[in-house]
Amino acid sequence: MPGLSSSHPLSISVRAQTLGVVTPRKPVLSVSARKIKDNAADWHNLILKWDSLNDAGFATANAIANLKMSLLNKEKIELKSNSPTSDTNEEKPYPEYNKELEVLCEELHATLDGLTKIQTKMEKLTSTTKGVCDLENYHHGEESQRPHLFHTWPTAHFYAVSRRLSDSYGKELLLKRTIVEELAHSEDHDLALSYLSMWLHQPYVESTSPLLLEGMLLETGHRAL
Amino acid sequence: MTPDPPLVAVQEALRKCFLLVEEQQGLWRSALSDCQPLLASLANLAEQLQAAQNVRFEEVPPLRAFPDLEERLRRKQLAAGDTILDKLGEKLATLLKVRDAVSSQVEQVFEVYQQHADTLGIDAILQPSVVSPSLADMLEWLQDIERHYRRRYLKRKYLFSSIQWGDLANIQALPKAWDQISEDEHQDLVQDTLLNVSFFLEG
Numbered sequence: 004m005p006g007l008s009s010s011h012p013l014s015i016s017v018r019a020q021t022l023g024v025v026t027p028r029k030p031v032l033s034v035s036a037r038k039i040k041d042n043a044a045d046w047h048n049l050i051l052k053w054d055s056l057n058d059a060g061f062a063t064a065n066a067i068a069n070l071k072m073s074l075l076n077k078e079k080i081e082l083k084s085n086s087p088t089s090d091t092n093e094e095k096p097y098p099e100y101n102k103e104l105e106v107l108c109e110e111l112h113a114t115l116d117g118l119t120k121i122q123t124k125m126e127k128l129t130s131t132t133k134g135v136c137d138l139e140n141y142h143h144g145e146e147s148q149r150p151h152l153f154h155t156w157p158t159a160h161f162y163a164v165s166r167r168l169s170d171s172y173g174k175e176l177l178l179k180r181t182i183v184e185e186l187a188h189s190e191d192h193d194l195a196l197s198y199l200s201m202w203l204h205q206p207y208v209e210s211t212s213p214l215l216l217e218g219m220l221l222e223t224g225h226r227a228l
Numbered sequence: 229m230t231p232d233p234p235l236v237a238v239q240e241a242l243r244k245c246f247l248l249v250e251e252q253q254g255l256w257r258s259a260l261s262d263c264q265p266l267l268a269s270l271a272n273l274a275e276q277l278q279a280a281q282n283v284r285f286e287e288v289p290p291l292r293a294f295p296d297l298e299e300r301l302r303r304k305q306l307a308a309g310d311t312i313l314d315k316l317g318e319k320l321a322t323l324l325k326v327r328d329a330v331s332s333q334v335e336q337v338f339e340v341y342q343q344h345a346d347t348l349g350i351d352a353i354l355q356p357s358v359v360s361p362s363l364a365d366m367l368e369w370l371q372d373i374e375r376h377y378r379r380r381y382l383k384r385k386y387l388f389s390s391i392q393w394g395d396l397a398n399i400q401a402l403p404k405a406w407d408q409i410s411e412d413e414h415q416d417l418v419q420d421t422l423l424n425v426s427f428f429l430e431g
Contacts, residue, residue, distance in 0.1 A: 178297070181290050194288065196279035197301070206300035210307060 035135045036152040039161050040223040042128050046168065046216055047225070049128070053121050053172065057205065060114040060179070064202050067107045067186050068195045074101060075190065108187050115183050122176045125169040132165045156222045164215050174207035234344035235352055235363075239431075241340040242366050245333045246425050249373055252326045253418045256377070259322040260410070266319070267403045270312050270391075274399035277305050281396075306393060313391065320388055327377045334374045341367060360428040369421045376417050383409045 139158050143149045152158055182198045189195040220226045285291050285298045341363070345353070348363075356362040361369075387405055390398060422429075 178294060181293070185290050191283075193279040193282040196276060197283050200276040200280060200305065201297070201301055204301060204304035204308060206297060206304050210304070 035138060035158070038131065038135055039152055039158070040225070042132055042161070042165070043219045043223040043225055045124070045128055046165070047220060049121050049124055050168075050212075050216060053118060056114055056117045056121070057202070060111060060118070061199070061203050063107055063111045063114060064182070064186060064199055067104065067111065068189075068199050070101070070104050070107065071187055071189065071195060072192055074104070104187055108183075111183050111186075115179060118176060118179060122169070122172050125172055129162070129165040129169045132162045136162045153222050153224065161219065161222075164219055167209075168212060168215060171207050171209050171212060175205050178207060232348075232352070234347045238337075238341050238344055238348070238363060239360075239428075241337045242363070242370070242425075243429055243431075245337045245370055246366075246422065246429055248333045249330060249370075249418065250422055252329050253422070256323060256326045259319045259326075263316060263319050263406065264403065266312055266316050267406055270309065270316070271400045271403050273305060273309050273312070274396040277302070277309075277393070278396045278400075280305070309393065316388060320385060323381050323384060327381045330377050331374055334370045337367070337370060359431055361424060366425060366428070369424070373418055373421060380409065 136158050139149065149157070178201060182202050186195065186198045189198060217226065280298065280301055291297060353363045356365070360366075384406070387402070387409070391402070392398075
């Protein structure tokens with residue numbers, strides 16, 4: 004499975020099962036396990052919400068790009084037809100102001116806000132997972148072998164996956180922020196189309212992300228093994 | 229007049245074949261229509277790839293904060309493209325199945341015909357009736373249909389094999405080229421033939 008470190012032979016989990024002794028730590032561990040399991044479900048939901056906002060944002064961004072390009076074309080035509088000897092005293096409209104464009108941009112900003120909130124929640128999940136790891140470290144001290152909460156993943160691995168996911172979505176958010184700021188001002192068709200493409204394909208959301216999430220869901224029992 | 233067993237045998241083989249053609253034509257048409265949105269997506273993707281190639285990322289100040297962006301974007305675009313190509317490959321495989329099914333069935337009809345050709349007599353072969361075209365005509369039409377599928381498949385397979393990410397202009401021209409194949413060759417050959425034998429099939 005991608006993302007898993009290679010040092011988890013079956014023997015460790017067998018040994019963990021034979022530890023068996025009911026210690027006062029047990030309740031703390033099961034609280035931790037519940038926390039991790041809930042986090043996995045939250046991850047799944049957050050990513051679904053992100054994808055849905057991403058789609059909506061793409062539709063808006065697409066409309067912005069199309070409108071911008073048609074406005075630019077209109078401008079070019081107007082510039083060509085305006086001659087110094089023209090009798091009409093038309094005032095050239097302020098090139099970038101357009102009510103429709105403004106509304107669309109506001110829509111895109113709102114979508115970006117939604118995505119920002121989601122990524123903030125992702126950070127929170129990562130930090131609570133870190134908390135579970137820290138608690139486990141406190142209880143187990145220097146022990147390198149400790150019982151797994153679920154099947155094969157050490158608790159630290161949940162944190163590693165969480166960290167990786169929230170970092171990648173964080174980077175993606177930075178890119179989307181840039182796109183939102185620049186799209187309506189792009190004068191170049193290729194650049195505008197590239198911004199759209201960036202929004203759609205999400206270069207910083209790793210293609211392994213769905214696998215990482217699936218791994219987490221399988222491990223915590225949300226998906227049948 | 230008692231029905232002539234060899235004649236009946238050939239007629240039955242023909243009926244079976246035409247019915248198969250009718251069924252396969254449905255599969256063929258459905259696979260073709262599934263291809264259109266896929267080709268449109270592919271052409272769109274090629275446009276995106278081209279646009280990104282035209283942009284000098286290092287000269288766009290807001291994008292300087294993302295040094296690996298160009299490569300990452302391209303990778304994602306190509307991955308999306310490969311997904312579409314896989315789906316197109318599946319559609320092409322369906323077209324191949326149709327071609328092979330029709331070829332195989334037509335071959336069987338001709339085998340049956342060969343078995344009985346001598347006993348049938350030239351009149352029985354060439355004579356149409358009120359409810360049936362002549363055996364000779366129907367056999368010829370089946371050959372035409374078989375050839376039709378074979379050639380159309382080949383043209384589409386050739387077009388599909390011409391797709392490569394190094395030639396984005398070609399990919400953008402794909403939807404039109406694909407539709408052209410449908411327009412060029414006897415679009416309604418199969419439909420018209422089936423119409424011609426509709427009374428015969430009900431017999």
